[in-house]
Amino acid sequence: MTALLRVRHLSTSFQTEAGLVRAVDDVSFDLAEGETLGLVGESGSGKTVTALSILRLIPQPPGAFGPESRIEYDGVDLLRLPSRELRKVRGAQIAMIFQEPMSSLNPVLTVGSQISEAIRAHEPVSRKEANDRAVELLDLVGIPEPGRRFRDYPHQMSGGMQQRVMIGMALSCRPKILIADEPTTALDVTIQAQILDLLLELKERFAMSVLFITHDLGVLAGVADRVAVMYGGSIVEQGPVRAVFEQPAHPYTRGLLHAVPRVDRPSDRIEGIPGSVPTATAWPSGCRFHPRCSECMKRCEVDAPPSYSAGTDHTARCWLLDQSEGQRQ
Amino acid sequence: MGRFVLRRLAQSAVIVFLVATLTFVLLRMAPGDPVRAQFRDVTVSQEVIDEYRRSWGLDRSMPVQYVQYLGNLIRGDFGQSFSLHRPAWDVIREALPNTVVLALAALGISFATGMVLGTAQGANPNSRMDHTLTVITLAVFSIPIFWLGLMFMLVFGQWMGWFPIGGEVSPVYRGLPLVGQLADRFRHLVLPALTLGLGGAAVVARFHRAAMAEAFAENFIRTARAKGLSEQTVVLKHALRNALLPAITMFGLSLPVLFSGSVLVEYVFAWHGMGLAAFEAVGRRDYNVVTAITMIGATLVVAGNMVADLLYRLADPRTAES
Numbered sequence: 001m002t003a004l005l006r007v008r009h010l011s012t013s014f015q016t017e018a019g020l021v022r023a024v025d026d027v028s029f030d031l032a033e034g035e036t037l038g039l040v041g042e043s044g045s046g047k048t049v050t051a052l053s054i055l056r057l058i059p060q061p062p063g064a065f066g067p068e069s070r071i072e073y074d075g076v077d078l079l080r081l082p083s084r085e086l087r088k089v090r091g092a093q094i095a096m097i098f099q100e101p102m103s104s105l106n107p108v109l110t111v112g113s114q115i116s117e118a119i120r121a122h123e124p125v126s127r128k129e130a131n132d133r134a135v136e137l138l139d140l141v142g143i144p145e146p147g148r149r150f151r152d153y154p155h156q157m158s159g160g161m162q163q164r165v166m167i168g169m170a171l172s173c174r175p176k177i178l179i180a181d182e183p184t185t186a187l188d189v190t191i192q193a194q195i196l197d198l199l200l201e202l203k204e205r206f207a208m209s210v211l212f213i214t215h216d217l218g219v220l221a222g223v224a225d226r227v228a229v230m231y232g233g234s235i236v237e238q239g240p241v242r243a244v245f246e247q248p249a250h251p252y253t254r255g256l257l258h259a260v261p262r263v264d265r266p267s268d269r270i271e272g273i274p275g276s277v278p279t280a281t282a283w284p285s286g287c288r289f290h291p292r293c294s295e296c297m298k299r300c301e302v303d304a305p306p307s308y309s310a311g312t313d314h315t316a317r318c319w320l321l322d323q324s325e326g327q328r329q
Numbered sequence: 330m331g332r333f334v335l336r337r338l339a340q341s342a343v344i345v346f347l348v349a350t351l352t353f354v355l356l357r358m359a360p361g362d363p364v365r366a367q368f369r370d371v372t373v374s375q376e377v378i379d380e381y382r383r384s385w386g387l388d389r390s391m392p393v394q395y396v397q398y399l400g401n402l403i404r405g406d407f408g409q410s411f412s413l414h415r416p417a418w419d420v421i422r423e424a425l426p427n428t429v430v431l432a433l434a435a436l437g438i439s440f441a442t443g444m445v446l447g448t449a450q451g452a453n454p455n456s457r458m459d460h461t462l463t464v465i466t467l468a469v470f471s472i473p474i475f476w477l478g479l480m481f482m483l484v485f486g487q488w489m490g491w492f493p494i495g496g497e498v499s500p501v502y503r504g505l506p507l508v509g510q511l512a513d514r515f516r517h518l519v520l521p522a523l524t525l526g527l528g529g530a531a532v533v534a535r536f537h538r539a540a541m542a543e544a545f546a547e548n549f550i551r552t553a554r555a556k557g558l559s560e561q562t563v564v565l566k567h568a569l570r571n572a573l574l575p576a577i578t579m580f581g582l583s584l585p586v587l588f589s590g591s592v593l594v595e596y597v598f599a600w601h602g603m604g605l606a607a608f609e610a611v612g613r614r615d616y617n618v619v620t621a622i623t624m625i626g627a628t629l630v631v632a633g634n635m636v637a638d639l640l641y642r643l644a645d646p647r648t649a650e651s
Binding site: 052055057083087088089090091092095096098100103104105106107108109117118121122153155166169 | 547548549551552553554555556557558559560562566567570571644645646647
């Protein structure tokens, strides 16, 4: 499989009154054609900023990308593309859906017009044609009576319906890549499953690559081909979903997996990871996870670990994987 | 929608009635005698004064006067002007068109300038342009309106000689052809309209900047950009429509203020509008003219608010159903 999207050394920082916030620090990953990559981590780990950086949806200023950062789509670096050219990628090649469908839709425009305007932004079709296609898309994402619902305003729909509209809008120009930023987090549990099923079905039908962002490892197991685990603004472990779930190489990933409640394993209590996610204004020295790590060593407090191989196509940033002589204490 | 309009009309009737009552009470509580106010410079005998008082109905008891007053108002009869010896309604009929022209021009300047500046600032918050415009709008907002009017007269009227410094038309107005008459009216309108409109423009710009900046922070702006829309569409279609609500509220509030006439601007530019008429009528204790102007003003206030509410419903689908 060839990589459709290559993210290399992505660093995204924000100039704030509290100082420079390095929200994303040296993140690299590939997204292959037809692949679903799950990006998982706690709140504040940099998942959303990573996703927004891909389409340059970070306001600049206060946001800025590091000089090494590259985001290659189809051989073109999106970070250095003129904004006119970038607009042709947004929505048409790479589309995005967001966490809160309610606030992501414009409250004063009908849902139909918000879909058809996405079509008309990229294709030379008449208003009538775009509207007809918007109705078809509403039908495709499972909205009953699409012809009538076309004229609804967002507030007249439930959260699940709104997210279906967002999905329809994202698919309107048949993008190659769909970035889904916690698309089910704001929804009821039963609706979550429906939206996930819809996404999976449409992914196959449109042969898309998906970057699926979530804080919920349980969701990823059924969705993703590969997983990247983010902590403190960088990717600490990535690999095929089975390998990461069955042989997690990073203590943080192990902690996350322990924190997922399971019905097949009786336990009195769910084990969490002690402490909380550090803030991006003051990352800990060395390995950013060391203050919360149960296997913390001396060097973890001082030096940041490089990426080590943990199996086929499986890497982790942890000194525990360092095989060289005399390093382990 | 129909029920909403009916309910608002009923509320408006109550408000207008209360204003009528309050006007009656306050005018009669105010010091100064209406009859003596007409003869400030001449001495007249008590008999003459009593005669005037009888003919104006001021000799009867307050409750009787009040009932007659309400009866006249309901029939649309504002009575005679004490000082001008003609129907109070005639005074209104002459002053109102002047005020309407000035108010519309000032409203146009306020909202056209204010919305453009506010949109530009809100779309680029904290940019150099934003900071510069903030300083300018705050400065204009702080300038006393009569002083601004005087400066305009001095600079553009006296020194440059571009515009006349007072009145609605030139002395030669009647002799001009139609196009010349329109041009003459326009030239007279420029300075008072600018004086009255610029302060409003600064206020509109301040509020609209805040509304635009708020709209820009919303998630749906990110969605619009993620769709690949041009920045122009993002600003003018997605952000502006959502930022319109505060502007509509301001519009509803400024409509009556402008239509009831700005005393200061009308006085400075000798513009014969409602403000100047009110100023003179109050000085002369001309009860009927003051009442007429107040009633027109009150009607415009409630009408302005109703228009704003209706616009609100058009702009925001969420309020339309409740």
